[in-house]
Amino acid sequence: MKAIVDPRQARHDPKHFMANGAILQNPEQPRRVEVLQAGAEAAGCVFEAPDDHGPGPIAAVHSPEYLVFLQTIHERWMRIEGASEEVIPNIHPDNRTASYPRSAVGQAGFHQADTSCPISADTWASAYWSAQTAISGAAAILDGERAAYALSRPPGHHAFGDLAGGFCFLNNSAIAARYLAGKGLRPAILDVDVHHGNGTQGIFYRQSDVLTVSIHADPVRFYPFFWGHAHERGEGEGLGCNLNLPLPRGTGDGDYMRALKTGLERIAAFGADVIVVALGLDAYEDDPLKGLAVTTGGFAVIGGAIASFGAPVLFVQEGGYLCDGLGANLASLLEGFQAV
Template sequence: MKAIFDDRQWRHDPKHFMANGVIKPCPEQPERIARLTDGAKAAGCDFVAPKDAGLGPIAALHSPEYVTFLRNIYTRWQRIDGAGDEVIPNVHPANRSDSYPKSAVGQAGYHQADTACPIGAGTWEAAYWSAQTAITGADMLAAGELAAYALCRPPGHHAFGDLAGGFCFFNNAGIAAERLRTSGMRAAILDVDVHHGNGTQGIFYDRDDVLTVSIHADPARFYPFFWGHADERGTGRGTGYNLNLPLERGTGDDAYLKTLDTALERVANFGADVVVVALGLDAYEGDPFQGLAITTPGFARIGAAIARLGIQTLFVQEGGYLCQELGQNLTSVLTGYEGA
């Protein structure tokens, strides 16, 4: 299996993270790249650099207003007297109406859902190349590759069309699915991250041409709280094209795999000929977020189950945070997939 990564993705180096009113070091560290690279290589992956497909595939899902914000906000922020080193919102609109603030502070609140997506000097470049990594993976499948792994960092599934959040800026899995769709393929997105892919759901919620399925810790008491509940099925033409499968905190391998069967049945019944797997490894029992309790061998079972769909597969990296087994868990998924 080929893997895709660009060194410019190292340049996003967030410092700020607030949890329960406490400022902490950001869990989404560049060191994740080294651990994931080792894990992919241990699975036999050969790395290639992404090609630059330009802004078109990104702007197919993200508004030009939002792209303009991401591209320029760090420079604008530095002009504020006494501003911090990172763009972090401190005010949010109760309702995102037609009015649009002119100030950098107001726009940060408009385009950043929470304090978990700080924007620094290298964020735009890293996010751009993270998206290009996913796009190149999609193009590989469109050209006939059976499977590929896109080491996307920063991740993407919490990014809406004009809103960053939860460590995410561009919705890499969504961009890849749209790229595959426009190449003539029927694409489904299967999100196995411990957190609900709320941005992915939001982008496709009223559409019937891309199926979105997410297995995640129950958001009643877990991020992202406001999305990811089982009754969210889509709207308009998209009704029935979104499936959420929330699980109790601490769910382990066997119960998870049973739920995965339900998710895979929905992908099959959509008639998908390609699946984009939003690959969060943070469902691991030892992950810092402690949402679910998947073991390292359990990830191999997840990979094997996905392989049994018998369709082309693009793995797009989402979460999975610094713990000793992070790279091993990636190896387990990919070898489980290839050995099925």
């Protein structure tokens, strides 16, 4: 399987993370790239560098105001006397229609949903090449590849059109899907991360040319809390083009596969001719952010089920955090896919 990665993705090295009021080490570490690349290579992937497709595909998903913010905010933040080394918000508007401030502190609160997405001097470059990795994966599908793996890091599915959150800055899966749709394909995004892809849902919620399906731990008591509930079906033109399949905490392989079957049935009904898999591996039973209990063998079954659908597939890396099983889980899923 063709695979894409760029070493500049490892330059983003976030330090700050807050959970339950405690300041902890950020789990979205650069070493994830090394571990995931080794796992993909164990499954037979051959890596190459991404092409630079320019800002256009990114700007097709994210607002220019937000992109200027991401590129300039750290330099502006460093002019604040006594500021932290990373841009971390401490105030937020109550809605997206609130007035837009000129202050760097105010704009950080407007464009960063939480404290898990600190911005350093290297964040923009890493996020940019993470997105270009996903776009290059989409280009490989357009060139006739049956499947491709985009090792995109930092991840993307919690990023809205103008809002970072949950370790995410640019929504790589959404960017890839919009790119494919722009080339005349009918993509579905299948998000298998343990957390709901709230940014992806938000981007496409009122659109009908991209289907969004997410299988995740029930957000009633799990991040991202405010999105990912079963009644969220899309609005306007997009009504019926969003499917959330929340699962009880601790769900294992069997019930997970039943949800996946439902998701693939909806993708078939949509008439999708390509699937973008937002590939979180944090549904693993021993993931540090655990919410579900998928086994290493279960990931192979997930991969096989996706392959059986019969459409070209672009895997775009999302979550899956440093633990003993991370690389093996990726290898298991990709091997399961390639065995069909």
